[in-house]
Amino acid sequence: MNHLLIAPIVLPALVAPFIIMTLRYHIDLQRIFSVASTVLLVAIALVLAVQAADGTVQIYELGDWQAPFGIVLVLDRLSAMMVLLTTLLALAVNLYAVGSKWDERGHNFHALYQFQLMGILGAFLTGDAFNLFVFFEVLLIASYGLMIHGGGTRRFQAGVQYVVYNLLGSTLFLFALGTIYAVTGTLNMADLAVQVAALPAEDSALIRVGAVMLLLVFAIKASLLPLHFWLPASYAHAPAPVAALFAIMTKVGAYAILRMYTLVFGPDVAVVEGLVGDWLLPAALLTVAVGAIGVLGSKEIGRLMSFGAITSVGTLLTAIALFTPEAAAAALYYSVHSTLAAAALFLIADMVRERQGGAIAAHPVMAQSGLISVLFFVAAIATAGMPPLSGFLGKLLILDAARDDPHAVWVWGVILVSSLITIMGFARAGTLIFWKSHGLDTSDTLAEPEIEVTGADQDAAPVPARPAALPFVATFALLAGLVALTVFAGPMTRYTAATAQDLFAPGAYIDTVLANRDRPVTESDHESAGYGTAAHGDGSGHGADDATTTEESH
Amino acid sequence: MELLVASAVGLLTAAGIYLILRRRTFPVILGTSLLSYAVNVFLFATGRLITNAPPILNKYADVPYTDPLPQALVLTAIVISFGMTAVVVMVALGAYLSAKSDRINMDETASADGEDA
Numbered sequence: 001m002n003h004l005l006i007a008p009i010v011l012p013a014l015v016a017p018f019i020i021m022t023l024r025y026h027i028d029l030q031r032i033f034s035v036a037s038t039v040l041l042v043a044i045a046l047v048l049a050v051q052a053a054d055g056t057v058q059i060y061e062l063g064d065w066q067a068p069f070g071i072v073l074v075l076d077r078l079s080a081m082m083v084l085l086t087t088l089l090a091l092a093v094n095l096y097a098v099g100s101k102w103d104e105r106g107h108n109f110h111a112l113y114q115f116q117l118m119g120i121l122g123a124f125l126t127g128d129a130f131n132l133f134v135f136f137e138v139l140l141i142a143s144y145g146l147m148i149h150g151g152g153t154r155r156f157q158a159g160v161q162y163v164v165y166n167l168l169g170s171t172l173f174l175f176a177l178g179t180i181y182a183v184t185g186t187l188n189m190a191d192l193a194v195q196v197a198a199l200p201a202e203d204s205a206l207i208r209v210g211a212v213m214l215l216l217v218f219a220i221k222a223s224l225l226p227l228h229f230w231l232p233a234s235y236a237h238a239p240a241p242v243a244a245l246f247a248i249m250t251k252v253g254a255y256a257i258l259r260m261y262t263l264v265f266g267p268d269v270a271v272v273e274g275l276v277g278d279w280l281l282p283a284a285l286l287t288v289a290v291g292a293i294g295v296l297g298s299k300e301i302g303r304l305m306s307f308g309a310i311t312s313v314g315t316l317l318t319a320i321a322l323f324t325p326e327a328a329a330a331a332l333y334y335s336v337h338s339t340l341a342a343a344a345l346f347l348i349a350d351m352v353r354e355r356q357g358g359a360i361a362a363h364p365v366m367a368q369s370g371l372i373s374v375l376f377f378v379a380a381i382a383t384a385g386m387p388p389l390s391g392f393l394g395k396l397l398i399l400d401a402a403r404d405d406p407h408a409v410w411v412w413g414v415i416l417v418s419s420l421i422t423i424m425g426f427a428r429a430g431t432l433i434f435w436k437s438h439g440l441d442t443s444d445t446l447a448e449p450e451i452e453v454t455g456a457d458q459d460a461a462p463v464p465a466r467p468a469a470l471p472f473v474a475t476f477a478l479l480a481g482l483v484a485l486t487v488f489a490g491p492m493t494r495y496t497a498a499t500a501q502d503l504f505a506p507g508a509y510i511d512t513v514l515a516n517r518d519r520p521v522t523e524s525d526h527e528s529a530g531y532g533t534a535a536h537g538d539g540s541g542h543g544a545d546d547a548t549t550t551e552e553s554h
Numbered sequence: 555m556e557l558l559v560a561s562a563v564g565l566l567t568a569a570g571i572y573l574i575l576r577r578r579t580f581p582v583i584l585g586t587s588l589l590s591y592a593v594n595v596f597l598f599a600t601g602r603l604i605t606n607a608p609p610i611l612n613k614y615a616d617v618p619y620t621d622p623l624p625q626a627l628v629l630t631a632i633v634i635s636f637g638m639t640a641v642v643v644m645v646a647l648g649a650y651l652s653a654k655s656d657r658i659n660m661d662e663t664a665s666a667d668g669e670d671a
Binding site for chain 2: 144177233
């Protein structure tokens with residue numbers, strides 16, 4: 001077994017308690033360890049991505065319990081890509097948090113951050129449905145702490161809504177898993193795929209209920225339309241680096257939908273036929289539309305970015321809901337783009353907010369107005385899907401993949417019109433924040449900087465203290481990621497196409513995970529479930545321990 | 555037995571859903587607790603209800619056994635929901651103390667749309 005596979009989970013799980021227990025009062029050391037751990041995670045993710053790039057599926061059996069019984073971690077192209085994306089995003093966001101001193105505004109930022117990473121990476125790597133629940137809880141409980149980091153009335157109130165909403169999601173998740181277990185008698189995803197496919201048609205009622213409940217859970221995570229209410233308030237009031245990291249959280253939901261509903265409840269599985277695509281597509285399109293309208297109507301920059309994130313998640317889920325390999329490939333490309341773009345937007349929103357407050361209105365010219373406006377411009381172009389950057393390519397791929405779909409008219413119409421509305425929304429916000437400010441200047445009493453700001457030289461406005469460079473470096477890094485995604489769109493789309501092919505032909509995945517199922521361990525018959533369940537309880541108990549540790553750190 | 559368990563799950567769920575639709579944090583937290591109890595009982599029942607049987611296979615005699623996996627799942631779920639309840643109580647307390655109100659919705663200046671989750 002390749003022990004590197006579990007490293008993305010073990011490393012943050014060790015670093016986080018170390019930070020809490022020994023570095024509690026040393027913010028500099030905390031930063032060093034946190035950033036070093038994140039850099040190491042990027043390196044591990046790179047190695048894993050290289051290993052997975054040729055399409056081999058690797059498994060890691062925890063405690064050496066064989067697959068249908070014990071918990072397995074599975075590394076295939078999709079998980080490797082999501083893990084790499086998460087670690088790269090985490091590194092940029094971590095640098096921003098250090099540079100902008102957000103991590104000093106409360107306690108235990110870095111420890112919670114590492115736990116959050118552990119949960120997200122675990123959710124991408126696990127091959128067991130109940131273990132997925134446990135990692136969801138790990139990432140959620142860390143995110144509760146991060147969400148209210150720094151305190152403040154508004155943040156606490158938004159935090160209560162966020163926590164309650166996700167608690168309900170977790171409860172629903174357990175109901176769904178219980179239902180699915182009651183029908184199939186397994187929770188290993190590969191084994192579920194085999195069992196569900198072999199299910200007789202008259203037994204389909206319960207499994208359909210389970211599949212729909214599971215879809216609802218993931219839809220909450222991905223903030224699909226009727227279940228998106230938690231997102232705008234939470235993201236707008238969360239600390240900026242946290243909101244930027246949360247950009248990957250909606251992708252966790254989208255990833256889970258893509259994984260479960262291609263592997264287990266695939267489009268050609270008879271018992272759940274016509275269940276997912278028929279409901280997911282209209283909901284996703286509505287999400288796109290409402291997100292775009294929200295972008296246009298936002299009065300506060302944090303909410304603007306939140307609705308931008310909702311629009312992009314809607315676009316992503318639209319592509320997933322088509323359930324064809326081409327559309328899934330487009331969705332994967334778009335998910336990388338939208339994660340980076342949304343994170344960059346949240347960081348830029350924070351820069352604006354720190355300098356002049358969050359309202360989308362004309363203020364006196366802020367420090368580094370020119371630089372920030374350029375960043376905003378680039379990120380907004382990318383998010384809205386205007387030509388030069390990867391947002392355009394991503395949307396183009398999705399529209400192209402939707403061409404043969406019976407609902408193509410709707411997909412094209414909604415995505416194109418809402419892109420236009422999004423462009424208008426961002427243009428309005430950018431104009432008000434960055435350009436109208438200059439109009440205000442002449443009537444403003446701040447005469448001193450006024451003299452120096454004549455002409456196009458906005459950067460010359462005097463700054464009280466030299467601002468930290470690191471936040472800009474982090475934001476530039478995210479935008480550079482977008483540019484790289486555009487430049488290397490060829491290799492990237494080949495990779496996502498291969499990933500999508502794997503997803504829709506999950507034979508290799510299932511065979512690899514269940515390769516050892518006939519390994520002779522005992523002379524008893526197939527009822528040897530008792531063996532595996534011990535491992536199951538052991539493994540999930542371990543996850544629960546981690547969750548409680550997170551809770552203590554909070 | 556089946557009727558008892560089923561009605562317990564149903565009643566707990568119904569009461570929990572009623573409570574989480576309230577607008578103050580205290581009933582909402584109670585509601586989430588009730589829901590987590592409901593789901594624990596539900597998970598327990600997913601391995602089929604068998605009384606007076608050990609969760610251990612016996613190779614040597616053909617005795618009935620009960621599925622141990624749901625019990626492990628319930629144990630995990632109990633630990634997690636316990637931790638989560640503690641967190642939500644602390645967060646709600648923080649919100650209450652700083653806002654002087656335990657309404658779950660945010661006040662009107664920020665309630666542009668979609669906040670009455």
